[in-house]
Amino acid sequence: MAETSSQQAYNYKITTIGSLILSIYFSFQFILDYSKLSSEISTTPFSNFFIFIFIYWIFYYLVQIVYIQTCLSDDVDSSGTSILSITNSVISFNLTNVVWVILFKNRWYLLSEILVIIQLFVILNNYLINKVYSFKPLKNYLIINLTVGSLPLSWIFMTLFWNGSLMIHSKGLAARILANCFIWDFLIIGWVFLFWFNDYTIGLSLSYLVLGLALNQLFTKLFALQWIFAFVISGILFASSIVTMTLKPELKESIVVEEEPLLAN
Known part of the structure; x- marks a missing residue:
């Protein structure tokens, strides 16, 4: 049984690394082509500051590398939750991100919006079923939830509006x-995520992305309400996340996972 689990862990590790490399490659291609698209994709009411997007994805890829090294070890033990099952969501997100970049670069906004909606349901379903918001200790919570839950979800929520505004040509x-x-x-x-799940990582990541949106809107259209509202929302989310982190540190329905290893059969 241990050999089977170890082989499973190895297979998942290789597959996850492969999907990560593909995602990084196509994200890099998107960066190279950004100047050709910037006049269109950076002027919608939900366009984000490019440097904020760049930093966000660099951080996410680094977190995912830590996840692969920490969670997908070759030594497998039994625990209450299957990290292998959760990893399917990581692989799925990486591969659908590749498809999204291709569709988005080619201005197929309707198809890319449909894909974003599918991504949302897949990631959210995994978030709720596997309770990735409830791992402890803190190290496991951050590694697993940032990789599988909060960072992908926050990006999808932001992209849903950004992609949607491009789809309907919202400039009037x-x-x-x-x-x-x-x-x-x-x-x-x-x-909802702060008060229902005590998930301050989503609050902080959304606050960051909305701050990037605020800065982009400020430089795009100075005499408008969008950037003012965005600054207010970012500040409220940040403050709410800090309050939740300080006063409600307990995770909902906490799932205890041993430090080493994290894998389940």
Whole structure:
């Protein structure tokens, strides 16, 4: 049984590394082509500051590398939750990100929006079923939840609106007014995860992305409400996340996973 589990861990490790390399490669290609697309994709009401996106993905890839090294070890033991099962979500997110980049670069915004919606349901389903928000101790919570839960989810929520605004060509006054309303969804989404799951990592990652949105909107359209609302939402999410982290550090339905190894059969 141990040999089988060890082989499974090795196979998952190789597959995850392969999907990570593909995702990094296509993300790099997107960066190279960004200048050709920037005049279109950086001027919607939900466009983000490019440097914020770049830093976000660099951080996510580094976290994923730590996840691969820490969680997908060759030594496998029994525990209450299967890291191998959770890793399917990592592989899926990497590969769908590759497809999204291809669709997005080619301006197939309807198809890329559909893919983002599918990503949302897959990641959210995995988040809820495997309770990736409830691992402890803190080291395991951060490694697993950042990789599988909060960072992918926050990005998908942001992309859902960004991609959607490109799909409907939202540059007119009516679209801007609607965007002023829809931007508050980020606050609602953040609060749901903060108060329902005590997941301050989603609150912080959403706060960061909304801050990037605020800065981009400030430079795109100075006389507008979008960047003002974005700064307010980012600040509230950040403060709420710090309060949750300080006053409610307990994880909902905590799942204790041994330090070494983290894998399950």
